[in-house]
Structures are given as C-alpha cells and as structure tokens.
Amino acid sequence: MTTPVLEIRNLHARIEDREILKGVNLVIPQGEVHAIMGRNGSGKSTLSYVLAGKEDYEITEGEILLNGESILEMEPAERAAAGIFLAFQYPIEIPGVATMTFLKAAINAQRKARGEGELSTPDFMRAVKEAGAQLNVDSAMLKRPLNVGFSGGEKKRAEIMQMALLKPALAVLDETDSGLDIDALQVVSKGVNALRDGKRSMLVITHYQRLLNHIVPDVVHVFSDGRIVESGDKDLALQLEAKGYADYDGQAA
C-alpha cells in the first residue's frame, strides 16, 4: 500500500489547561477528499491549527505524519513548504500589503524553502491570471491590501486563490462555506473542485451538509468532543443533516 498523505494517530492536544483534541485518528490517502463534520466547539478548527503548527497548542500524545514523516517538530513555515495549506475560517487582514505582493511573497518563500529558484515575474503573472480567472479575482482586488475590507465572499475566494497558487499536497479547508451566499459558494466550490486532480488530498471542515453538495467528499467523518466518532461515505452527511448531532453527544466521554 502506498503511504497516505496524512496520517493522524491518537492525537491529543491542549491549550492552556484544557484538552481539546482527545485522541484523533485519521488517514487520508493521496487524492482523496475527506470531510469532517461536527458541532460548533467540537474542536474542528483546533485540529486544523494543530496540523498547521500554531504554537499555542501543546501536543500531549500521538503523532501526525505527512507522507509518512512526522511533522510535529516542524515550524509552521516548514510545514507550509512541505505542502500543508490551511484555508482559514476567518482570514486575517494584512493592512498595506497588496494581495498581489502577498501572493508573490508566499510563493517565493516556499520555493526558497524547497531550494527552488524564485518565480520570474512573467511566470508569476501567468499563474495569477489563471488562478484569478477561475475565482473571479480581478486585478483591482489584487491591488487591495489582503483581506482588508474584503466581503466574506472575497476573503474566501482569496483563500482558495492562494491555495491554487501554492499547490499544496494537503489542503485543509476550515468552514470555507461560512459567510457565503449561494453564488459565492458556487464560485468557491468550483475553484476547489478544479484543484481536485487525483493527487492532491483535502480535508474539508464544515458543520453544514450544504457545502458537501458542491464539494463531494470520498469519506465523511463525524467529529464530536475532540475526536472522530463515526466515518462513512457521502451519505453519512445527509443522515447527519436529517438527524442532527444529538446521537453522538456523550459518546465521546
């Protein structure tokens, strides 16, 4: 069997004195899209931050393997260069830094970390043009400071555009549907689906089934109180939508 892109084994993580992740097990083979569904507060965003290496969390037990290698000792920027991308639930504003400038900084920082040369300006422009067209991001938006004064839809489109340009091995999308109307949801989903190329793996986090009509997952996991309590195919999402999360309450205790 080939090595999965992501393997999480019995992961426990805490912030300050509070344990949030309580034994997460998850395997995502190359090219698969997995969804995690769970109530607000169940620890989904925490899982995404821990994957990306945010320093506020303490890993007390368990292991995270990316392409078979532990990433627990890696800095966030190293993990990014190794292929982990997080589309934030709440993208952060960077005042005064044009979106275009930020994109180039990110691409070249990752290329540098991997020992590759910098992208030439024409190559960069070409890549931006391609990704921008797919996601309705025009040059006016690229000149604006990143996420500053962006609408909910613009922020999420900008996130997916970054993902398109950075070409990660594993994309973690945290509540990418939140704050989107149906039109924006379609644009964003289309952008995400265009990046499903049979090699890239994705972890799509949501608490609504709606998104999964647009980005159809290979596997659905139910997340409750800091761990995965059930896994199934895409129909599991539909059942959850009908019945709610009540069945799973207390199960994790």
Next chain:
Amino acid sequence: MADYDIPTLKEEIDRETVEQVLALDVDKYKYGFESDIESDVLPPGLTEETVRFISAKKEEPEWMLEWRLDAFRRFQTLEEPTWAKLHYPKIDLQQISFYAAPKSFKGPKSLDEVDPELLKTYAKLGIPLKEQAILAGVEGAAESVSTPFGANVAVDAVFDSVSVVTTFREELAKVGIIFCSISEAVREHPELVKQYLGTVVPVSDNYYATLNSAVFTDGSFVYIPKGVRCPMELSTYFRINEKNTGQFERTLIIADDDSYVSYLEGCTAPSRDENQLHAAVVELVALDNAEIKYSTVQNWYPGDKDGKGGIYNFVTKRGDCRGVNSHISWTQVETGSAITWKYPSCILRGDGSRGEFYSIAISNGYQQVDSGTKMIHLGKNTSSRIISKGIAAGFSDNTYRGQVSAHAKAKNARNFTQCDSLLIGDKCGAHTVPYIESRNGTAVFEHEATTSKISDDQMFYCLQRGLNEEEAVALIVNGFVRDVLQHLPMEFMVETQKLISISLEGSVG
C-alpha cells in the same frame, strides 16, 4: 474576464521588496566598515581656537569667521536641553574632535584627483560618484552594496568634515543651478549665503544649532533660480569615518520663485564602540510658488545589540515657506543612530503655502528616537499634513513629538495629522506627544493617532503561507508604512524597504 494590467513601476517595486527581503544577508550593519584613509584630525576640544582653525582651513572670509565666533559666544551661555524622552550620558564636547579631513584633500578637486581609497569607500556605499563609474563600476567595488541612488542623480559627498566631490555640476550650471559644498558657496557666492544663512534656523535657535553654527564643517548648498525645474534629483551622501569626531554639517537650499527641486540625503557611519556626535542644521527657503521636496534616509550606525556605540543624532531641520503658495515637503526614513533628536519643520509664512511631513522611524535594540515635526501656520490659507509611522522593537523607545500652531493671522489654516505606532514585542515603547495651539477660530486641525501590535494571528497567517518570522515581520511593517513609502522618490523606495527588514532583524523569535 478580469483584465490584468502590466504592473506599474511601484507595484513592481513592491514585488521586488519581497525578493530583496529574501536576498538579505542577516545580522549585519553592512555599512559598518572603516576606510583606511590618512586624515588630518584636529585634537579633541572646543575653544575659540577650534572655531578659528575651522574657518581658516576653509579659507573663509572675515564675515563668516565673525558669524561663527558670535555663535560660539552664544553657545557658551547655553545648556544642553533635557525635555526630549531620551536618556544618554552627558556628551563631553572636550572629548570630540571638531575637524577631520582626508589628508590628500586640498580644496575642491575634479574626480580624477580624488583619493582612490575614498572612491572605493563610496563604491562600497553604492554611490555613483562618477557618471561613467555608475555602470563601469568603480574599482574595488566587488564588495559593493546596492545603490541607494539611481543613475541620474547629482551627488555631493561629504566625508567627515569636508565635501569631497560634487557631480553633474556643469550640467546643472547650464540652467543656472548652483550645487556645491557650503564651504565653496561661502567663497564663491557670498551674497547668497549672507542673504539666507541663519534666516530659517537662527544662530541662537537651540543648543545644537548654535553649536553647529560655530563649528559647521561642510554640507551642501543649492540655489535654484527663478522658474527653473531642477532636471535631476540632487543629493548629499554623508559619511562619518574618523573615530571620535563629530560631524556638523550645514545645508542650505534656496528655491527661488516658481522653481522646483527634489533633494535626497543619505547617511552612514562605521560601526564603533564609542558614541559619535552628529549635529546638523538644514535650512530650506521656498520663495513664491516654489517647491522643495527633501527626502532623508538616515542609517547612521545604531549601536550593537547591547546598546554599545552608535551615533548621537541631534539635527535641526527647518523649511521656510517664505513665498506665496510655496510648498515644502519633508520625507524621512529614520532607521539608524543610537539616539535621534530631530524635528524637520515648516514655517508657513506665505499665504497659501503648504507644508508636509512624512516619516518612518524604526527603532530596535536599545535605540531611542524622539522625532516629529512642527508646522507653524503664519499666513492665510496655509495647510499642512503630517503622517508619521513609528515602529518600535527590541528594548527601544520611539516618541513622536509634534507641534501644530496657527497664528492669529493664519485665517483658514488647515492641518491633518496621522500618527501610527506599531509595537513589536513587549519590551519597547511608543509614545505620541502632540502639541496643538490655535490662536484663531477659523483654523481646523485634525489629529488621529493609533497604536497597534503585530498580532499573533497575523504572524501565524503569514507563517502558514510559508514566510519565516523575519520575512513576515518585514512584510507586515512594509504594509504599515506604505502611506509614507509612496512619498519617497523611487531611488529611496527600494533602499528603504530593504533597510526596514535589516533594521528589524532579531526583533522576533
């Protein structure tokens, strides 16, 4: 479908920033080398003899010596001011040498006669002294650093106490522009110097200005005649090389009616353990409808990471908008010096005149910055605009001190002030001290101030995209100063963006 513009030059530079940020070598004040040049150095100490010596070395006329001696007498009655938020041991003027000149120096020369060691130094600093040398590369420039000035810039280079060479002079002379060292102007254009010297910053203005008036050694002189738009940027590059010397330069720029000039000033000094004093005076005079743009990138040696050494920078810069509808704009990037005491100001005397102050002041390590501006509205319909961006990191202290005042006759005076401070880490301080004074009811002054920190969330977001901590800080700070960066001439923009990241090295992690 979206259309994609060819990126503008500014956008291109934006992107280059990042490229340059990536290319930086770390943890070095790269202008800290010392040049091995034989010098004539006056023994330390300040007496009337010192003043006479300097005046004699410069072959000055009697009236100039008298002017200096008058300043020296006044200086003896003055006390060092203590109102700034700065802490440093008392400066002992008797320990400082007030004159140092490269030994080979015997008055103004053509470039061919300049000591090759000196040229090497300037090459290292990246200054294109000789038009051809810009592209050819001056010998020994292998170690050369980036060029702070573009190719089409006339340069006056001041090394310790003397002006070494001024370029492009003939070309400028054709349109009647005078660009030379102040020493030369005293000899060659006494009528202009007499008419304007000390009229903006009077001899007794303040402790450091009075000291400067007595012992100033060199600096630049510019006169732009009526109706002339200066065809290129003029610039002075200041360099302190000698140990234990002070640098007291004096710059005088006069823009006659309907003229325009853009002037750039850059500064560096070798890394030394001892503190060195720099007390300059810059006077600008803008007559009717004239405009002067004055830009500074100050990168004097800031001291080491423990706060040892560094330049004490006490500078008086003032512009007089003397004519109607005249316009003076100061743009400064302050990244160097152990101590900065500097308030480039505008006297808005002419009706309809305009003053601007755009500032980026970065402090790291144990640097202390007390800087700001004064906008003094005297004429009717005068307006001023202040945008100050202070960035404090490490253990540094960064104070904005500004004064805006309107005289009773300054009907409809307008000011807008925006002061933003950014803190990096929690051991530094940022302070804003605005003084606002209006003696007439028609004046409208607006003041906005913010203090912020680089948030953990912003850092994590950048790190998640692959930037390392220093790259992330440099990017965020470059964004923070963007409003001011845009006011810099192209020559300085790239340099500044690089300097920002160099100055902030070691501020995180």
